[in-house]
Structures are given as C-alpha cells and as structure tokens.
Amino acid sequence: GIQVEQSPPDLILQEGANSTLRCNFSDSVNNLQWFHQNPWGQLINLFYIPSGTKQNGRLSATTVATERYSLLYISSSQTTDSGVYFCAGLNNLFFGTGTRLTVIP
C-alpha cells in the first residue's frame, strides 16, 4: 500500500510561534486531506487539498502532487492547536503517521 510519512513526529511550540508540518507520500494519492485530532479523539477536517495552496485563518496548506508532498502551516499557534495532525490520501484513505503538536502557554 501507499506509505504516508509525516514529519516531525513530535513538535513542542511556544504559544504564538509558527510551524510547518510535512507529509510525504510514496505514490500518487490523487487527493490529499489534512485532519486535526484533538486530545479527546475527535477528528476535524482541515483541508481538502489535492494540489495548490489553500488558506483558512491561521492555517494554510500546500500540496505539490508531482513531488508527492504536502505542507501544513500553522501561524501564531494557540494552545487549542494542540493535538495530532494527520494527512491522508483519499484513494484508499491511507493515513499518515501523524505529528503530535503541543503548544505551551
């Protein structure tokens, strides 16, 4: 199956800092989505981004499908951004390994 690697695996940020999360996939996934899993386990869609760049408030994402990677940018991080960020390919819903983000006040 398709391998989806995310980096870094863990990230600790001071509130207000910016960060970039990366998702590399081993093969074409046609479509890519970013999710946030909060500390209670709920998964929230962040972006459906097969290619190009999208922005939503403090978050933005860029996918370069030809180079098989996607980036998630978080600016001015807040403690509520804590949790695990997953990317997933929509072909067969392969989830990445996740980045665990902790934002400290």
Add this chain to the structure above:
Amino acid sequence: GAVVSQHPSRVICKSGTSVKIECRSLDFQATTMFWYRQFPKQSLMLMATSNEGSKATYEQGVEKDKFLINHASLTLSTLTVTSAHPEDSSFYICSARGQIYYGYTFGSGTRLTVV
C-alpha cells in the same frame, strides 16, 4: 455542516461478549461509511468500507466474522465486535461520505475496553 454521530463514546465489556457501535449521519445521506481502528499514539488504520445496501469491503488482515459491519440505510452503519477479547480494546472511529459533500466527516470515536 455535515455531522456524524457515533455511539457509544465509551464501552467496557467482558471477554466473550459482543459490542455494537453505531455511526449515524445526521444531516446528510452517507453513501459510503468507513470504519477505523486506532491504537494509542498511533495512526488510524482503515478496517472496512461499507456502501449502503451492500456488503462491506474489509481491508487485508481484518476478520470479517469478528468485525461485522452493516450499512442498512443511508444514515446508519453499525460495527459489531463479536466475541470480544482484550486485544480488541482500541479506539474505533467511523467516517461518512455523502454524494454531494466530498470531504470526510468523522464520528467522535468509541473507546472499547474488553476486560
């Protein structure tokens, strides 16, 4: 927006018993529903995909006789863990996709503990 309700959120059962988990799309028709399993601090693993009115498609390594999936209507899918064992303890999550909305909406998950 699209909402998926998953129940129960937490369940403890004895070894050998069966547990049913429900996943409902509240404000859209879910033509396809997905069931995942997540071990602590790990990623989500797709267990099976179900389309309304047809048999579920299970991923390799998932026992279909142990994890029974029913998708009898466009708003409800159920996962039954039969003859549960402690190793079945995990976090189970469903998601749903509708005809119009192409994203995936997730339920809030069910934490199953088998004792």
